[in-house]
Amino acid sequence: MTVLPEPVSNLIQAFERLPGIGPKTASRLAFFLLRAPEELSQNLANALLTLKSGTGMCPVCFNITIAHQEICDICANTHRDQSSLCIVEEPLDVLMIEQTGGFNGRYHVLHGVLSPIEGIGPEDLKMAPLIERVKKENIREIIVATNPSMEGDATALYIRQQVIHYGVRVTRLARGLPVGGDLEYADQNTILRALAGRQEIS
């Protein structure tokens, strides 16, 4: 790689450390920015530099907030259903669910899932604050929206065990065929789940 000037190879290496960006994409991005107006690189650099300093974590739901904000906009919103709590793995999941407009309660971000293989236990997640919330807040339903994976299922089960004696309804997002999907390409597990969760046509 002696043909590459150091500033270019540095940028390629920095891009390669991002998920889903391999050497080819990293090179393409770097050479694109070389051609593009300098403003583009500068905007991205500035956004990167203010990312951590400009953000914080909501002390109630552990979602990402603007730095120095007391609690996040969702937790502060009294128009939202205070009795319903949606549990997600990551802050990005909050965004994904909010964009659907299908949920009007509040969230709790675990910042991970239980994973014995990776040595991640409840103490590594925001699990204790969740139990505290269930004790103190008047929560009626917990929707566990962890990913439909082994770890997501185990985490859902653990949460159910921890909160069930507080008289809270614990639900899990439905599993089945994705909308627009094709039965032909679905895996056996998904089809089994879709069968088990079949619904009356109304």
Added chain:
Amino acid sequence: MTVLPEPVSNLIQAFERLPGIGPKTASRLAFFLLRAPEELSQNLANALLTLKSGTGMCPVCFNITIAHQEICDICANTHRDQSSLCIVEEPLDVLMIEQTGGFNGRYHVLHGVLSPIEGIGPEDLKMAPLIERVKKENIREIIVATNPSMEGDATALYIRQQVIHYGVRVTRLARGLPVGGDLEYADQNTILRALAGRQEIS
């Protein structure tokens, strides 16, 4: 998108301006960097900020060089074949060819291709300096390595017309089936080219 703190949405927007990065990937990258050590964002930001100031253009071949360097390492290397010139569209193409180790001559970067539709003529490319090089340097072969597209072909033809009366051999990279490719998935034009360019088994 009211749920997203401004520093996060700014970063998502900056990522979205890069080629091949859509809203989903941009979000994923931003949320990955939120979780990752701050050093990762800072490295990327620094690399972006020094990209333009740290690089320049070789006055001979117009490849990317380190800033304030007289001519690039390839042009300065007297061990390389001075009689063979490879013409490419972009600096990234130099890297791609260098990585193969299959070419030991020098390069000339056009910084684009002729494209009447987009209004790009020879004067918008590093075409005049190329003709100058052919006049002054003792070049015997020009390998036109523009992309195998309509514009790439037109550019190759134009270069041939311009330099042919200097007694220079002008060649074009072979077209055919990509190595590891499958005849079943090849398009008709590629198969036609592969037929026309068939080689004796030796």
